[in-house]
Amino acid sequence: MGSCRSLLVAAAIFAAASPAMAQDWTRFRGPNGTGISDATTVPTKFSLFDYNWKVKLPGGGHGSPVVWGERVFLMAANEKSADRFVVCINAKDGSVAWKKEYSSTPSHLHNFNSFGATTPAVDAERVYVYWASENEINVAALTHEGKEVWKKPLGSFKSQHGPGVSPMLHKDMVIIANDQDGESFLIALDAKTGEQKWKTPRKSGNAAYGVPCTMEVAGKTQLILTCTATGVSAVDADTGTPLWSVEDLFKQRVVASPVVAGDLILSQCGQGGGGTRFVAVRPGSSDGKPAKLEYDVSKGIPYVTTPVVYKDRVYMVTDGGVAVCMKAADGAVIWQERITVSGRNAAFFGSPVCVNGVVYAITRSGEAVVFKTGDKFELLSINPLGEASHATPAVSGGKMYLRTTNHLISVGGK
Numbered sequence: 001m002g003s004c005r006s007l008l009v010a011a012a013i014f015a016a017a018s019p020a021m022a023q024d025w026t027r028f029r030g031p032n033g034t035g036i037s038d039a040t041t042v043p044t045k046f047s048l049f050d051y052n053w054k055v056k057l058p059g060g061g062h063g064s065p066v067v068w069g070e071r072v073f074l075m076a077a078n079e080k081s082a083d084r085f086v087v088c089i090n091a092k093d094g095s096v097a098w099k100k101e102y103s104s105t106p107s108h109l110h111n112f113n114s115f116g117a118t119t120p121a122v123d124a125e126r127v128y129v130y131w132a133s134e135n136e137i138n139v140a141a142l143t144h145e146g147k148e149v150w151k152k153p154l155g156s157f158k159s160q161h162g163p164g165v166s167p168m169l170h171k172d173m174v175i176i177a178n179d180q181d182g183e184s185f186l187i188a189l190d191a192k193t194g195e196q197k198w199k200t201p202r203k204s205g206n207a208a209y210g211v212p213c214t215m216e217v218a219g220k221t222q223l224i225l226t227c228t229a230t231g232v233s234a235v236d237a238d239t240g241t242p243l244w245s246v247e248d249l250f251k252q253r254v255v256a257s258p259v260v261a262g263d264l265i266l267s268q269c270g271q272g273g274g275g276t277r278f279v280a281v282r283p284g285s286s287d288g289k290p291a292k293l294e295y296d297v298s299k300g301i302p303y304v305t306t307p308v309v310y311k312d313r314v315y316m317v318t319d320g321g322v323a324v325c326m327k328a329a330d331g332a333v334i335w336q337e338r339i340t341v342s343g344r345n346a347a348f349f350g351s352p353v354c355v356n357g358v359v360y361a362i363t364r365s366g367e368a369v370v371f372k373t374g375d376k377f378e379l380l381s382i383n384p385l386g387e388a389s390h391a392t393p394a395v396s397g398g399k400m401y402l403r404t405t406n407h408l409i410s411v412g413g414k
Contacts, residue, residue, distance in 0.1 A: 025067040025396040028119040028166045033213045033257050035308040035353040037395035042355045042412035044370050045381035052399065052410040053094030058085045060405050061116020062349070062389075063166070066127070067091065067396035071144055073127045074403060077116030082106040084115065084131045088146060089408060091397065098146035107134035109162035112349065112390070119166040119211075119392075121174065126191065128174045132163035139167065139176060141194060150194035158182030159207035161253075166211045170223065170237050173197055179208035179227040179254075186225065188240060198240035205229030210257035210306070215265065218285040226250075226258045226267040232281040232291070244284035244291040252276050256306040256351070261314065261328040264294055270303025274319055277301075280331060295331045300324055306351040306392075308359065310373050315354065317361045321346035323371060337377040341367050349390040355400065362389045366404055385409060 029035040043050060059076035066073050072089040082104040088097040109115070121128045126141045126149055137154040157163045158181040168175050173188040184202035189195065208227035214237055215222045222234040222243060233245035250269035259266045261280070268278040278301040284291035300322060307316040309328055316324040317339070325334045339346040341363060352361035357373050358380065366385040372378040387404035394401045399413035 025394040027121045037355045041398035055094040064119040064392040065394045065401045113162045117164040121167045132157040152194040164209045200240040203229035208254040261309040275301035275303040310354045317348045351392040
């Protein structure tokens with residue numbers, strides 16, 4: 001019976017981690033935040049001579065690109081004035097199709113943060129962007145040609161580390177998880193008009209920066225959220241009605257996004273230079289089944305970076321440069337390997353993605369580290385990008401897009 005259950009769990013994890021990847025890269029870490037692509041034309045080793053193109057951006061930032069068809073969208077910022085730029089780049093040749101500037105006001109940021117730290121969301125009609133300072137939160141929608149459709153103010157943002165939230169989409173709604181030191185709430189806006197469709201109050205605590213994901217449980221789509229105040233929790237994705245929460249999980253700040261691994265939800269917290277608790281939660285359901293903590297891990301885990309789940313394994317890169325593989329079903333560590341670059345320990349803020357069974361992650365100093373999935377660590381390459389990076393790669397149309405502080409690079413697809 002136990003072996004049968006293990007096979008069923010493994011099959012569920014494989015199914016959840018292997019969606020049809022023909023679709024576009026529509027949000028942070030792609031569809032539902034999985035970070036998974038089945039593209040076969042992304043090289044495992046490359047140099048600047050292999051780039052399709054490299055383009056200088058109108059400002060700096062750490063946000064990741066999103067892709068719809070032949071258009072790549074991302075945010076950049078003037079780090080002195082805090083003015084934001086929404087940038088659209090032609091995926092074929094790297095030319096800038098258009099940019100839209102939004103004025104803002106500077107506010108306090110953590111040394112590792114940026115005014116260009118957020119990732120857009122995109123659908124077939126519009127691109128949706130978020131930016132904030134201490135005195136303002138704004139969400140806007142633009143057409144793929146750069147015309148503003150609507151703009152919505154959402155109050156103010158309070159945090160000692162500054163803003164960094166990214167939007168996501170569910171059906172015809174743009175969803176913002178506004179967990180902050182001030183008034184916290186979850187809000188859904190009509191994608192066409194920007195009008196509020198629902199708003200759910202949240203407990204306030206340390207600002208959280210993860211992008212929610214969705215999960216199907218007992219025939220209902222749950223929106224999964226993580227933060228210090230409410231731990232791992234869920235609301236009805238269509239109405240915002242709270243469904244369940246497992247609180248008192250996190251004593252430190254939550255920066256990474258939640259990830260679905262079969263019938264489990266993975267999340268973590270941390271402080272300073274590393275993670276302090278990594279948890280797997282089994283979700284509750286609207287028919288009264290309670291959620292519960294399945295397991296937790298306290299050592300050798302990341303703080304900032306979000307893991308990627310491939311088949312029945314979890315792959316992580318820690319802030320301090322250790323690659324980790326563990327079993328998704330129970331958290332058992334299979335291997336841990338330190339990554340070094342030019343004789344020094346690597347460091348990561350960008351999250352890993354998995355492309356056709358190969359993991360890619362960009363170091364803070366700007367190298368794309370590539371290693372195989374599987375129960376034995378195999379480093380394939382370390383590829384210098386020429387500039388620091390805190391961003392996560394995007395993959396669409398067989399190409400990978402790598403964002404450094406001031407540039408965007410395209411590789412693959414040939």
